[in-house]
Amino acid sequence: MKPSLVALMVSAALVLPGQALAELGDARAEQLAKELAALKAMKAELDAKSREFEQRIETLEAEVSEASPEAATLIAADAAANSAAASAAPAPVKQTKPAAKPEKGESGVFEPGKGFVIARDSMGELDISAFTYVRYLNQDGFDDTYTDSFGRTSTLDLRNDLQFQKITLNFKGWIFDPKFRYLMYAWTSNTSQGDPAQVVLGGNLGYQFDPAFNLYAGIGALPSTRSTNYTFPTWLKNDHRTIADEFFRGSYTSGIWANGKLAEGVEYRAMIGNNLSQLGVNAAQMDGEFNTLSGALWWMPTTGEYGPGQGLGDYEHHDEFATLFGVHFTRSREDAQGQPGTEGFENSQLRLSDGTLIFRTDPFMTGGDIRKATYQMAAINGGFKYKGWSLEAEAYQRWLDDFVTTGPIPVNSVEDSGFQIQGSAMVIPNRLQAYAGYSQIFGDYGDPYDVSLGVNYYPLDRRELRLNMQALYLNDSPVGYSSVPFQVGANGWAFTTDVVLAF
Structure with missing residues (x-):
């Protein structure tokens, strides 16, 4: 074979597999991007549901507290027990009305009838x-x-x-x-x-x-x-x-x-x-x-x-x-x-x-x-x-x-x-x-x-x-x-x- 033909064949053997790999890499990246977007959408939906559940729980606790102090006491006690199971910290003191959930950075909570619990x-x-x-x-x-x-x-x-x-x-x-x-x-x-x-x-x-x-x-x-x-x-x-x-x-x-x-x-x-x-x-x-x-x-x-x-x-x-x-x-x-x-x-x-x-x-x-x-x-x-x-x-x-x-x-x-x-x-x-x-x-x-x-x-x-x-x-x-x-x-x-x- 002539040297130029040999060089051409060698170059083709090296370049074509690289192109195939590049095409394969692009397809994989696109698939991963789609999966990532789908997971992010699912997470956003779950976060929204979680916030909705928390708001609903707080609303129901407030309604129960207003209607029945005895029921509110049971809710507070149940919340204290769950908190103690999840952490080694002491459980909060049982309250007549459940405390409102504090936002990040707050030092206390507001409870109607008490004011701010400092x-x-x-x-x-x-x-x-x-x-x-x-x-x-x-x-x-x-x-x-x-x-x-x-x-x-x-x-x-x-x-x-x-x-x-x-x-x-x-x-x-x-x-x-x-x-x-x-x-x-x-x-x-x-x-x-x-x-x-x-x-x-x-x-x-x-x-x-x-x-x-x-x-x-x-x-x-x-x-x-x-x-x-x-x-x-x-x-x-x-x-x-x-x-x-x-x-x-x-x-x-x-x-x-x-x-x-x-x-x-x-x-x-x-x-x-x-x-x-x-x-x-x-x-x-x-x-x-x-x-x-x-x-x-x-x-x-x-x-x-x-x-x-x-x-x-x-x-x-x-x-x-x-x-x-x-x-x-x-x-x-x-x-x-x-x-x-x-x-x-x-x-x-x-x-x-x-x-x-x-x-x-x-x-x-x-x-x-x-x-x-x-x-x-x-x-x-x-x-x-x-x-x-x-x-x-x-x-x-x-x-x-x-x-x-x-x-x-x-x-x-x-x-x-x-x-x-x-x-x-x-x-x-x-x-x-x-x-x-x-x-x-x-x-x-x-x-x-x-x-x-x-x-x-x-x-x-x-x-x-x-x-x-x-x-x-x-x-x-x-x-x-x-x-x-x-x-x-x-x-x-x-x-x-x-x-x-x-x-």
């Missing part, structure tokens, strides 16, 4: 919650002056202002033993700066012996009416009551109290305290005896519950007809020195139905003063919630007697009665609520009343943030102080707009 391990739990709001208040619709039933005339200092109204910070949980509970709080109202008890630091300690018996000691609200029986802040109004409730109720004091569940849907709370209202009163002003007793018993016959804190309004939308009936009774021996100042924060003053303080100098204009008096007050209440609608009512009867006086007064006792009624409807579920309220007091020195019309708007479809707008009409209000929108002697309209954060 720390939780085998030694204890620390939860932080807050209540605050900004209020615009316009009282220009009130009369400038007021004359009481004895002819005394006073001038009202009408307000038209914007205030960062109140701040309450709560630190709560348990320590060493889940049954040993603590609550510590800081509480102030900017409208009360300079008044007695303008800043309150308080709290209480307790031990949960049994569902039927829990014992606490410290500062707490006397269960004198429904609004002082731990329903706050789940009210229709924001951070104030009707004038009848305000007139008859007790307030916060130091003492010891017990609460518990006597049967399905039947609960109680009973308290022994220092006086009707200790905020703004120092220990030297107290009479040194436990002269205040207060108790409440309530029954929820149809569903065994009445929403968070047995509060007002059916934001939670009961599909079953929920009902509540309650009775309250309070007795307290009060003296002039042990009463808070007239502008005392969350004060509870003993007044006649025209607003006259019974412990003021010469209250009846007969030359006599009252130095001591016995307060007794009974209240009954009832209400229902159904599919976003609610109706709540409460009636009051109060007796003041056993007076210790200096100089003459024209009466041996004073008796007053009254009532309140509040109704609401969720116009848009989870978003917009409308309400109306009316209350009246019947006494020997006047029959004052109030009317309220308002709306609550929840921009995030959550209870923790709302815009409250209210029109309030007052006729001879016998109560009032700087941290509420009404004044003693107020006649006319007041308007409030509040942005409220409560978690």
Whole structure:
């Protein structure tokens, strides 16, 4: 063969197999690429399904927790057991409600009713919650002056202002033993700066012996009416009551109290305290005896519950007809020195139905003063919630007697009665609520009343943030102080707009 022909044949023998291999490699690469794309698509689909399952699980757990705390406890215990099996770390402490799943990088979780769980391990739990709001208040619709039933005339200092109204910070949980509970709080109202008890630091300690018996000691609200029986802040109004409730109720004091569940849907709370209202009163002003007793018993016959804190309004939308009936009774021996100042924060003053303080100098204009008096007050209440609608009512009867006086007064006792009624409807579920309220007091020195019309708007479809707008009409209000929108002697309209954060 010629050398050129040999070279050609050798080159062909070397080049053709290489081309075949290259073609084979391209085909394999294309096949692998298709398989890889298919696997990635499958993984994306599985990830989407997994996220969907997790969201559904969290939704169902929240629904179960809301409907049945007992079922929620079982879910939490099951989750703790699964976590312990998968890891050597200690299982989380069993909770009444399952914690929301934390996002990556979070140091805690948010649980409705607790706030943010900052720390939780085998030694204890620390939860932080807050209540605050900004209020615009316009009282220009009130009369400038007021004359009481004895002819005394006073001038009202009408307000038209914007205030960062109140701040309450709560630190709560348990320590060493889940049954040993603590609550510590800081509480102030900017409208009360300079008044007695303008800043309150308080709290209480307790031990949960049994569902039927829990014992606490410290500062707490006397269960004198429904609004002082731990329903706050789940009210229709924001951070104030009707004038009848305000007139008859007790307030916060130091003492010891017990609460518990006597049967399905039947609960109680009973308290022994220092006086009707200790905020703004120092220990030297107290009479040194436990002269205040207060108790409440309530029954929820149809569903065994009445929403968070047995509060007002059916934001939670009961599909079953929920009902509540309650009775309250309070007795307290009060003296002039042990009463808070007239502008005392969350004060509870003993007044006649025209607003006259019974412990003021010469209250009846007969030359006599009252130095001591016995307060007794009974209240009954009832209400229902159904599919976003609610109706709540409460009636009051109060007796003041056993007076210790200096100089003459024209009466041996004073008796007053009254009532309140509040109704609401969720116009848009989870978003917009409308309400109306009316209350009246019947006494020997006047029959004052109030009317309220308002709306609550929840921009995030959550209870923790709302815009409250209210029109309030007052006729001879016998109560009032700087941290509420009404004044003693107020006649006319007041308007409030509040942005409220409560978690």
